Amino acid sequence: MDDRSDEILVASCRRGDKAAYAKLVESHYKHVFARCLGMLGDIHDAEDIAQDAMIKGLSKIGKLANSERFGPWISQIAKNLCIDFLRRQKRVKPFVAEQPASPRQATAENHDLHGAIRQLPQELRVPLVMYYFDNRNAKAIAEKLSISHSGACRRIRMAREQLHKLLAGTTENE
Amino acid sequence: MSSDCDRMREHVADLVSGTLSREDVQIVEQHLRQCPTCRSYADALRKEDLLLNEYFTDMSADMTARQQRVLSAVDRCRVPKQKNSAAIWRIIMRSKITKLATAATIIVAVLVGLHVVGPLGATVTFAQVVEPILNAKTVICDVIIGADDTNPAMHEIIVGSRIRRTMSNLPGLVMIIDLDGGQMLALDTAGKTGSYVSIEGQVKDRTQNYVDFLRQVIRQVQDGRVEKIGEKVIDGQKAIGFVGRGRNEEVTIWADPQTAHPLRIEAQIGQEFAFIMKNFEFDTPVDDALVSMELPAGYTEQEATSDLTDVTEQDFVEGLRVFAEVLEDGVFPEAIGTETTMKRLPEMVEKAQQKGVSEEEIGELGTRLGRAMIFHQILESQGQWHYVGAGVKLGDADKAVFWYQPKGSPTCRVIYGDLRVEDVAPEDLPK
Numbered sequence: 001m002d003d004r005s006d007e008i009l010v011a012s013c014r015r016g017d018k019a020a021y022a023k024l025v026e027s028h029y030k031h032v033f034a035r036c037l038g039m040l041g042d043i044h045d046a047e048d049i050a051q052d053a054m055i056k057g058l059s060k061i062g063k064l065a066n067s068e069r070f071g072p073w074i075s076q077i078a079k080n081l082c083i084d085f086l087r088r089q090k091r092v093k094p095f096v097a098e099q100p101a102s103p104r105q106a107t108a109e110n111h112d113l114h115g116a117i118r119q120l121p122q123e124l125r126v127p128l129v130m131y132y133f134d135n136r137n138a139k140a141i142a143e144k145l146s147i148s149h150s151g152a153c154r155r156i157r158m159a160r161e162q163l164h165k166l167l168a169g170t171t172e173n174e
Numbered sequence: 175m176s177s178d179c180d181r182m183r184e185h186v187a188d189l190v191s192g193t194l195s196r197e198d199v200q201i202v203e204q205h206l207r208q209c210p211t212c213r214s215y216a217d218a219l220r221k222e223d224l225l226l227n228e229y230f231t232d233m234s235a236d237m238t239a240r241q242q243r244v245l246s247a248v249d250r251c252r253v254p255k256q257k258n259s260a261a262i263w264r265i266i267m268r269s270k271i272t273k274l275a276t277a278a279t280i281i282v283a284v285l286v287g288l289h290v291v292g293p294l295g296a297t298v299t300f301a302q303v304v305e306p307i308l309n310a311k312t313v314i315c316d317v318i319i320g321a322d323d324t325n326p327a328m329h330e331i332i333v334g335s336r337i338r339r340t341m342s343n344l345p346g347l348v349m350i351i352d353l354d355g356g357q358m359l360a361l362d363t364a365g366k367t368g369s370y371v372s373i374e375g376q377v378k379d380r381t382q383n384y385v386d387f388l389r390q391v392i393r394q395v396q397d398g399r400v401e402k403i404g405e406k407v408i409d410g411q412k413a414i415g416f417v418g419r420g421r422n423e424e425v426t427i428w429a430d431p432q433t434a435h436p437l438r439i440e441a442q443i444g445q446e447f448a449f450i451m452k453n454f455e456f457d458t459p460v461d462d463a464l465v466s467m468e469l470p471a472g473y474t475e476q477e478a479t480s481d482l483t484d485v486t487e488q489d490f491v492e493g494l495r496v497f498a499e500v501l502e503d504g505v506f507p508e509a510i511g512t513e514t515t516m517k518r519l520p521e522m523v524e525k526a527q528q529k530g531v532s533e534e535e536i537g538e539l540g541t542r543l544g545r546a547m548i549f550h551q552i553l554e555s556q557g558q559w560h561y562v563g564a565g566v567k568l569g570d571a572d573k574a575v576f577w578y579q580p581k582g583s584p585t586c587r588v589i590y591g592d593l594r595v596e597d598v599a600p601e602d603l604p605k
Contacts, residue, residue: 008524008528011524012524015521018248018249021248022245022248022249025241025244025245025248026241026245029237029240029241029244030234030237030241033237033240037233043233047240047243050240050244051243051244051247054244054247054248055244055247055248055251058248058251059251113222113225113226113229114229117229128226129230131191132226132227132229132230133230133233133234136191136192138193153188153191153193156187156188156191156193157184157187157188157191157193160187160190160191160219160222160223161187163222163226164187164215164218164219164222167222168218
């Protein structure tokens with residue numbers, strides 16, 4: 001789905017065409033979910049927040065200034081909702097996904113890929129999840145995260161290195 | 175592990191992930207062939223890569239169900255409907271060709287045919303109300319096409335035979351119309367380009383009337399009968415109202431009962447065309463540069479594709495074809511006319527785009543519609559037309575879509591569903 005198609009769908013949606021918004025959901029939900037999963041580290045939380053983002057997008061569609069930019073806009077909504085969610089979580093209880101990666105913790109959860117991914121710091125987990133969700137397209141990730149291509153590649157590399165340490169239970173000095 | 179290995183390890187993760195540059199791949203692979211430690215590291219990363227792939231593939235397998243849940247949730251929500259079609263106007267505005275050919279052409283075409291006003295009535299009090307309109311050297315006001323205040327507004331600065339026109343929903347477009355010169359200068363303020371469009375012929379003739387429209391109405395009202403319709407509050411201001419009816423027009427003027435300053439004019443011309451004028455300023459000093467036909471400094475000229483001269487019946491027929499083909503997928507619409515066209519224009523542009531029509535072709539469609547509207551507005555002023563095409567299929571040779579009686583003609587022109595046109599005696603017109 002290109003920006004132009006999005007622009008037409010947004011215009012239809014603004015005139016009350018719910019089917020047009022369904023098409024926008026079909027095009028963008030996967031990316032929104034990946035963004036939420038990357039930020040939150042928990043599948044169920046990501047499902048909830050991604051759904052909230054899509055519904056919020058529908059209610060705020062009239063406020064979208066550049067309708068051809070629906071993708072970045074809905075992604076930003078999702079990001080903001082994730083930040084709110086994490087803030088609330090921190091107030092309620094310490095959130096494991098926000099803790100820095102620790103080799104000692106990893107030893108206890110060796111070979112637990114899910115647990116290891118959750119332990120990655122958010123700035124590495126987000127590009128890693130997007131990378132494996134987005135057909136290994138580092139360029140697209142760079143655009144979505146507003147970082148350079150080399151920056152996206154670097155974060156993916158660091159994520160892989162940290163993940164390896166977490167899974168192997170090793171330290172950098174070993 | 176050598177220092178070479180330290181340096182290589184950074185690249186191994188890139189190699190496994192597929193983000194390593196092509197020229198570095200060979201260097202790293204060469205090192206891996208020679209270094210068992212790094213090879214072991216690469217093997218471990220590859221295994222993890224497989225795990226990651228499996229993990230996210232499994233997760234992707236559930237995406238359809240997740241998405242379905244979201245769609246169900248969305249389905250339960252109300253879609254906020256907007257009247258403003260700014261997004262589609264932006265589509266029109268994005269192409270320079272489309273912008274100047276479609277937007278400007280149609281806006282010019284929409285607004286030229288207000289002017290053949292029949293006899294109205296008058297009262298003494300009314301004369302006080304209209305005095306500033308008659309004598310002002312400059313008039314600034316907002317014009318809204320249709321009877322709905324939420325429609326886009328045109329801001330008009332009228333100085334003699336020059337008009338500077340901007341649209342509330344087209345912030346990047348300025349039109350300066352030179353009525354004496356029969357020319358319009360359309361400026362793209364974002365792209366710093368300008369195009370000259372000829373408005374000679376019927377457009378110019380009728381546009382000249384447009385500038386004098388208010389005065390013409392008022393003079394005729396002064397000579398005839400005007401009905402006073404009481405008072406109401408407009409934008410927090412008390413207003414006194416007068417209505418004048420002509421052969422083909424009805425004009426309501428609301429004015430301040432204390433100062434006689436006109437506050438709002440509502441007009442209905444013919445069967446379909448309504449407009450509102452408000453926010454009047456009279457004799458406000460206007461910088462000549464605002465209505466200059468010279469290309470402003472820093473602007474470059476672009477060739478315009480619009481042609482609004484020498485409009486004929488065939489242009490109207492082509493406009494009907496655009497309505498049926500583009501807007502309703504082969505069926506003639508419920509209604510036609512200037513307000514209908516203005517309202518449905520964004521929808522039409524969108525549908526044209528969905529059908530794969532290029533920007534340039536959409537510009538061409540816009541010009542066709544503009545020309546069709548000019549012809550229809552001429553008929554509006556004569557009052558002798560009937561649209562009977564709602565629901566008729568394009569190509570249906572048996573059903574009439576539209577008929578009109580040309581001025582002075584004993585017979586009528588009937589346009590059928592297959593868009594052929596025939597002369598028909600008035601007594602034989604379709605029921």
